[in-house]
Amino acid sequence: MIQILHNPRCRKSREGLAIVEESGQPFEIVKYLDEPLSAGELQDIIKKLKIRPIDLVRTNEAIWKQEFKGKSMNDNDIIDAMVSNPKLIERPIVIHKNKAVVGRPPEKIKDII
Incomplete structure (x- = not known):
């Protein structure tokens, strides 16, 4: 299952959901802001994406700029x-x-559905 x-507040996310719906395949919506992911779940997703954790970070978010930008962080710190x-x-x-x-x-x- 997809x-x-x-x-839901993100335009690109709504556009993505429309593509998934149009596929006609069964799918599950995970509202990750309401039901936060665990570190293990996030690590699994990062592995499937074949990227580094920092590549999944929205670095233009205010919280990133205020709390994390410029700090020395390893992959586990970024996932946390x-x-x-x-x-x-x-x-x-x-x-x-x-x-x-x-x-x-x-x-x-x-590309994947």
Whole structure:
């Protein structure tokens, strides 16, 4: 089943959800701001995305700039920051089988569904 990590307030996330809906395949919406991910779940997603944790961070968010920018952080520190502040996680993320993609642009979602 397809999973989409979704923020309903985000235009790109809504566009990504529309692509998933149009696929006609069964899917699950994960509102990660309401139900925060664990460090393990986030690590699993990062592995499927084949990126480094910092590449999943929304570095233009005020909380990143105020709390974390310029600090020496390892991958676990960055994951902990995203777990504590889910707003920092790039969106939408679509997971299908053993692959994942950040839907920016949303059309990238079509590559895995």
